[in-house]
Amino acid sequence: MRLATIRQPDGTTRAAVEYNEQWFQLDVASVSDLVTLPTWRALASAAINDSTAPRLRLSDATLATPLPSPRKIVCCGLNYHDHIAETGRDVPEYPTLFAKFGDTLTDPYAEINVGADSQKVDWEAELAVVIGSSLRRATKAEAEAGILGYTVANDVSYRDWQARTLQWFQGKAWDATTPVGPVIVTADEISPKQGLAVTTSIDGEVVQSSNTRELVFDAADLVAYVSQFTQLSPGDLILTGTPGGVGLGRSPQRWLRDGEVLTTTIEGIGSLRNQFRISTTEGY
Structure with missing residues (x-):
């Protein structure tokens, strides 16, 4: 469905x-x-x-955006083997988590207006998990049964803000910068464990190309883990992390530019398409 x-x-x-x-x-x-x-x-x-x-x-x-009012949005960083390799970090023992607010989300085809707030705007294609039942201290089997379905997200990141401290939050939670959609596909129709292609392109140039088989912690792992410390409810979102190919990991580093169109696609779900408006004037 x-x-x-x-x-x-x-x-x-x-x-x-x-x-x-x-x-x-x-x-x-x-x-x-x-x-x-x-x-x-x-x-x-x-x-x-x-x-x-x-x-x-x-x-x-x-x-x-199909889910305009999730109670909770929990995100995982460093969760694809290829992305971990490009950052030079070790494979984590536990998921690296942070949160977003509901008003961080925007429509699947929205124009994203950065203005002068950031000069280092990066892309992060992500599979997003939609919670379908109340979960607290769930086992992996219970977590898997509690997944309603999946959608596409891009955890657009302001790397200059993110790098100000060891905490990532301030670079990840700008209003109306995280497109989600275009649809939710129920879990009986697709299986990230079997492998879904994940692709990001900028004006048609492919910059990320990976597969959900690269996930360190799969969807059920993450849902079960998060439910150990917080109640999850129908309509909540878990963003599962991004694969390799982000601008931060390139040499030289590459950031989104004014007018560029970011297309984020996950096999079996669909594509986000977002044009960016970025001023060349330094912000705060």
Whole structure:
């Protein structure tokens, strides 16, 4: 099943389910709201079978970030073998975690306005895990069963801010800089453990090309680990880390430039496409 949040002409949003090359819209504002309902699968199925349900062709829909209001967003760094190699670090014994706020997220095709805030804007393609049930101190098997599905994210990073201290948070949590989407694909349809291609390109030039088989801690590992110290709820997000090929790891280092388009693709899910607006004037 493929789920999305569709932006209406009046600016409101509605959750939708894909079927037969169409989006069938539900009477729920977003996928964030939908997945908190115990009967969400039945509601989605009913919409597909309802001849009066509003629907749109895939090409006519304006997609918003599918999860506009997660209670928690937990991110993992240094979680791909190839990315660890390019940073010169050791493979970690435990996941390296940090958090984002909900307003860090933005739409899958949004323009991202950096302005003069950063001169070292980097890209980080990431598989994002969508939580489907309440989890606390879950075993790996329970965590795997509690995964609703997967989507695409890019943990756009302001490396000049990130490098100011040993803590990464200030370089990772700028408002409206983390695109997520375009859809959520339920866990019964794709398997990161079997391997999904992860690709990032800038104006068509491929800069990241890897596979989820490179993950050190897989989706269930991360969900189980995070649930040991905090309650996870339906609609929460876990970002699983980025593969090699980031700008920081290049020689010479490479940063996003004004007007460039960043495309982030994960096999079986889809692509984000974000143009960047970056001033050449130094910010604070």
